[in-house]
Amino acid sequence: MIRAARLVRVSSGKQAKDDRTSLPYQRKALTEICQKSGWVSLEEDLYVEVISGAKGRENRETLDALLEEIKRGRYQRLCVLDFDRSTRKGLGEWEEIKDILRDGDCKIVINGTVYDVEDEDQEFQTDIQAVVAKRERQMIRKRIIRGLEVTAAEGKNTGGRVPYGYHSYYPETRDGKKPRVVIEIVPEHAEAVRLAFELYATGVKSYFDVADELNAMGYRYHKGVVFNWQASYYILRNPSYAGLAVRRRDYTKRHHATKLPQVITTSKAYPPIISLDLWERVQAIRDAKPKYRQQNNPRRHPLAGVLRCQGCGGSMVIRRDYSYRADGSKLPIHQYACFQHLKRITPCPNPQVIRYEMAHLAAIEALKIVSQGLPIEDDAPDVGSASAQLDLKAKLMQLDQEEMDLLSRLNKPVEEGGIREDQFRRYNQMLLNRRDEFERELQALQKRKRPKAFAIPQAEVILEELDIDDPRLNDLVRSTFSELVMVATGEKVLIKKWAKRMPFKVHRVQRATLLSGLELSF
Numbered sequence: 341m342i343r344a345a346r347l348v349r350v351s352s353g354k355q356a357k358d359d360r361t362s363l364p365y366q367r368k369a370l371t372e373i374c375q376k377s378g379w380v381s382l383e384e385d386l387y388v389e390v391i392s393g394a395k396g397r398e399n400r401e402t403l404d405a406l407l408e409e410i411k412r413g414r415y416q417r418l419c420v421l422d423f424d425r426s427t428r429k430g431l432g433e434w435e436e437i438k439d440i441l442r443d444g445d446c447k448i449v450i451n452g453t454v455y456d457v458e459d460e461d462q463e464f465q466t467d468i469q470a471v472v473a474k475r476e477r478q479m480i481r482k483r484i485i486r487g488l489e490v491t492a493a494e495g496k497n498t499g500g501r502v503p504y505g506y507h508s509y510y511p512e513t514r515d516g517k518k519p520r521v522v523i524e525i526v527p528e529h530a531e532a533v534r535l536a537f538e539l540y541a542t543g544v545k546s547y548f549d550v551a552d553e554l555n556a557m558g559y560r561y562h563k564g565v566v567f568n569w570q571a572s573y574y575i576l577r578n579p580s581y582a583g584l585a586v587r588r589r590d591y592t593k594r595h596h597a598t599k600l601p602q603v604i605t606t607s608k609a610y611p612p613i614i615s616l617d618l619w620e621r622v623q624a625i626r627d628a629k630p631k632y633r634q635q636n637n638p639r640r641h642p643l644a645g646v647l648r649c650q651g652c653g654g655s656m657v658i659r660r661d662y663s664y665r666a667d668g669s670k671l672p673i674h675q676y677a678c679f680q681h682l683k684r685i686t687p688c689p690n691p692q693v694i695r696y697e698m699a700h701l702a703a704i705e706a707l708k709i710v711s712q713g714l715p716i717e718d719d720a721p722d723v724g725s726a727s728a729q730l731d732l733k734a735k736l737m738q739l740d741q742e743e744m745d746l747l748s749r750l751n752k753p754v755e756e757g758g759i760r761e762d763q764f765r766r767y768n769q770m771l772l773n774r775r776d777e778f779e780r781e782l783q784a785l786q787k788r789k790r791p792k793a794f795a796i797p798q799a800e801v802i803l804e805e806l807d808i809d810d811p812r813l814n815d816l817v818r819s820t821f822s823e824l825v826m827v828a829t830g831e832k833v834l835i836k837k838w839a840k841r842m843p844f845k846v847h848r849v850q851r852a853t854l855l856s857g858l859e860l861s862f
Contacts, residue, residue: 537581
């Protein structure tokens with residue numbers, strides 16, 4: 341008994357449901373072919389795909405699973421309505437499919453015609469169909485590209501998501517033909533768009549400020565979410581709100597270039613919400629601002645990348661949150677949070693969240709402590725001090741005396757205070773463990789050096805003037821510490837670990853010019 345597999349495929353879910361390429365039509369036609377030929381084809385033998393035939397076998401899981409079953413010998417027939425339903429990749433992929441058909445002793449059935457790839461003439465016919473299928477795909481793509489170019493040149497909608505402030509719908513037609521999409525203005529959203537442009541046109545509002553103003557007035561973005569700086573950015577850079585269409589894409593290339601000459605036309609798809617004069621003023625302000633942060637500019641968040649999470653050791657980055665006032669308005673709050681926990685990259689056993697102000701105050705205190713050459717914690721040993729090393733050396737001398745006493749007791753009888761050999765080994769091992777511990781501590785103290793004071797006396801004065809928003813704090817922190825580990829306990833922040841950087845290199849000394857000649861040396 342011959343068992344047949346039916347493969348039905350469409351390129352996208354938007355294809356029509358009543359033409360020759362639809363899934364129901366292909367399924368019905370292949371079922372009738374199997375019934376007339378007397379082949380067995382159950383419901384589980386139907387393989388359905390919604391993907392382009394040019395994607396390749398590596399991206400088509402359904403086709404790959406079907407070919408694996410053919411290789412095992414489960415099917416003797418592979419039924420498709422047209423050859424291009426199997427592949428549009430060309431002869432390369434078709435050769436792989438033919439090898440699997442030979443290994444599984446299976447024949448391909450194209451619209452009721454059986455082709456045996458073992459036969460040279462029939463194999464030649466399928467090869468021609470593979471070439472024709474690939475050529476047809478190229479012609480389809482060329483026609484689509486030509487249509488997109490004409491549509492974009494005319495300022496019409498070429499697809500994509502409708503921006504905030506508009507909504508789209510398809511009007512009803514009497515002749516039954518599919519109409520063009522109609523895009524209309526949403527009045528309440530259009531008010532938010534106009535207000536965003538007017539606020540930014542003042543020249544004193546940032547993307548953050550525009551978002552905060554819109555949220556305070558009760559406006560909401562897509563799907564009722566609050567505005568953020570990304571929403572402000574996308575609104576203020578979209579030419580559709582001024583009734584313009586800017587064509588940047590090169591439809592003849594697979595990957596669209598981003599530095600192509602812009603072609604500005606009047607949009608026939610989007611009605612204008614703002615005036616052209618307001619659009620030009622906003623774009624002039626945006627163009628005047630630096631697009632990339634300069635290397636010597638102070639960063640807004642000095643501890644980002646330096647502050648480490650105690651739980652996982654990963655970097656802590658700034659997180660923007662809100663706190664509600666009594667009148668219902670929102671107050672923005674900045675916090676340093678674990679990056680691994682925020683992005684769910686790896687689970688953090690103890691994710692840390694530290695307030696922006698508290699972390700900066702702790703960093704300033706750490707800088708003051710480093711400038712004085714003192715330890716951070718009160719109970720921490722005075723690193724590199726002679727007193728701490730003398731104490732450890734005294735303990736080692738005491739261990740030497742205890743070892744000599746223990747050895748003398750080994751040679752005495754038990755009645756005279758002596759010990760057995762097994763007791764000696766146990767006590768001696770305890771003394772050796774204590775000696776190793778003391779020697780490790782002494783070696784660590786000898787390697788660690790006391791931090792030197794700042795190179796100039798002016799440093800202490802500058803540190804006293806620092807506050808949490810001082811732009812000089814960025815270079816001070818990054819030039820002094822390679823990492824900081826803080827733990828927030830209630831209203832206090834405890835610094836658990838800190839690591840100093842290497843001394844300044846020549847090309848990094850220039851960064852200290854922002855600090856009025858302040859330079860750190862360790």
